[in-house]
Structures are given as structure tokens and as C-alpha cells.
Amino acid sequence: MDVSSLSAWSKLSDILTSKSMTLNFLMLNAGIGPKGPWTDNQVFRKIFDTNFFGVVNGINTFHPHFADSKSKDQKSIVITGSKQGITNPPGNPAYNASKAAVKTTAEHLSYDLASTSPNTSVHLLVPGWTFTGLTGGGQTKEKPDGAWAPEQVADYLYKKMDEGKFYVICPDNDVNTETDKKRMMWTMGDIVYERQPMSRWRDEYKEEAKQAMEKMKL
Known part of the structure; x- marks a missing residue:
């Protein structure tokens, strides 16, 4: 689905409602990283529509599933951030800004749900160098020695979730x-x-x- 489209999220919500399903786990992971000059307004908009509003739309749509203070079920929301949204290296200001906004939004969501729904945990997943299709990986290429495989990131996330950590800052084989x-x-x-x-x-x-x-x- 197009995560930048709120109507697409609404359709997904309608499907769950029609099946009387309630979410216990939500992962907001979609992201893109094109680059453009300062004069290219569309690059900024495209990145924010996916990286930031893709997260906001998901939260807007499914917040009621996680904000029920009467529910005793353990629930979790995982939001994928980036080290570039924290240390802010040069090269792609639009991407960095979108991920900085994601970090701030996730922090506020964690704070608010801690009081309204204490059984819901929120986690900001910040991968290191990870070998995926988004980073140029593929079945025909070998993983660079410095990168982690996606399974390593997932295992690290599970470990930190078990420890009750919000910030999940993943290392890799280089850093x-x-x-x-x-x-x-x-x-x-x-x-x-x-x-x-x-x-x-x-x-x-x-x-x-x-x-x-x-x-x-x-």
C-alpha cells in the first residue's frame, strides 16, 4: 500500500474491522532516501510523505488499537528511525530531517501511551548498516563484511524489547x-x-x- 495515503490506511483499517481483528503489534518501517538539490521541493515532499507521514498516518489510523487502558494484552509499536536523524551527517538533509521528525514523534507517542495504556510499549528501531534491497543488497550480491543481515537487526530488536528499552540503536560490524x-x-x-x-x-x-x-x- 501507499503509506503516504491516509485513504489507503483507512481501507486497511476497514479490512481489520470487518474481520473483528484488533492489533497487538504495529511496525512502521517504510522509508525512501532519494537525493536532490536545495531547489528541488518535490524531493523534500516525497521523502516526508513516505518517511514521516507514513508513520503519522499509521499512528492516526491504529492508535485506538493501542490506547485502550482497559486492555490487559501486551502490545507494541515499533517505528524505524535512522542514525542520520540523530547524528545528522551531511549529504541528504531531507532524509535526515524526516528521520529526526520520526524520532520526536515516537518519543511523544511513548510518553503519552505510558500513562494512557501502560501495557503498550513503543520502540524506536535505529538500524546500523544493514544489507537489504534498499541499501543495494540482493540475492546475487554478497553481504559486505561491515554490514549486518536483517535477521541480526531483528534479533537485536527482540532483545531490547524484552529489556523494555525504547531506543534500539543497532551496531553493525563496522561501528x-x-x-x-x-x-x-x-x-x-x-x-x-x-x-x-x-x-x-x-x-x-x-x-x-x-x-x-x-x-x-x-
Whole structure:
């Protein structure tokens, strides 16, 4: 279905209603990542329609299935974010912005449902480098050594869900969890210490960022 179409979501909801089905698990995963120049308004709209409003439409449509405070069933909503929506590397501002919006939306959903439906858990899944069709993978190609297979991401998600974690920041075979945390802490420091944005990639900060993250203790 077209996740950017609210009417498509409504049709899906009607199918479930006609079969008297109630959802216990919802995963909002659809995403695209085309690139375009700052003058290409349609690229921004296309990315946000899928990456952000695809998530919002899913929440709008199925929120009643998960917000029932009387239900004793354990329910879960998993929303796929991206490290690019957290550390914000250069290269695709539209994609990064869409995933930053997804992160914020998921955080608010978790907060609100914690009080209205404590049996519903919300999780932000942030994969690392994963070998899928979206990232150029395929049956005729071998997985790069640095990438995780989709099954590894799924297993990591299940583990973190069992632990009750909201943030599921997946490592991969090139970037470990410690490195991810240091990069996120440096990124937040741009605001706290009033550095120029995206300082980790600016020439005047590169060496400082490298040394700081090497010395950083978690």
C-alpha cells in the first residue's frame, strides 16, 4: 500500500474491522532516501510523505488499537528511525530531517501511551548498516563484511524489547555501540557548547572531535 495515503490506511483499517481483528503489534518501517538539490521541493515532499507521514498516518489510523487502558494484552509499536536523524551527517538533509521528525514523534507517542495504556510499549528501531534491497543488497550480491543481515537487526530488536528499552540503536560490524554513543554525545555538544552545527564534519573541528571522542568516557 501507499503509506503516504491516509485513504489507503483507512481501507486497511476497514479490512481489520470487518474481520473483528484488533492489533497487538504495529511496525512502521517504510522509508525512501532519494537525493536532490536545495531547489528541488518535490524531493523534500516525497521523502516526508513516505518517511514521516507514513508513520503519522499509521499512528492516526491504529492508535485506538493501542490506547485502550482497559486492555490487559501486551502490545507494541515499533517505528524505524535512522542514525542520520540523530547524528545528522551531511549529504541528504531531507532524509535526515524526516528521520529526526520520526524520532520526536515516537518519543511523544511513548510518553503519552505510558500513562494512557501502560501495557503498550513503543520502540524506536535505529538500524546500523544493514544489507537489504534498499541499501543495494540482493540475492546475487554478497553481504559486505561491515554490514549486518536483517535477521541480526531483528534479533537485536527482540532483545531490547524484552529489556523494555525504547531506543534500539543497532551496531553493525563496522561501528560498535560505544562509537555510536560517542558520536551522539558529540553531536549534542554542538548545542550545549555553541559550536557550529554538524561540527564533526567541519575542517576546523575535525581533529578536536576525533581526539575528544577517543578520550570520551561513557
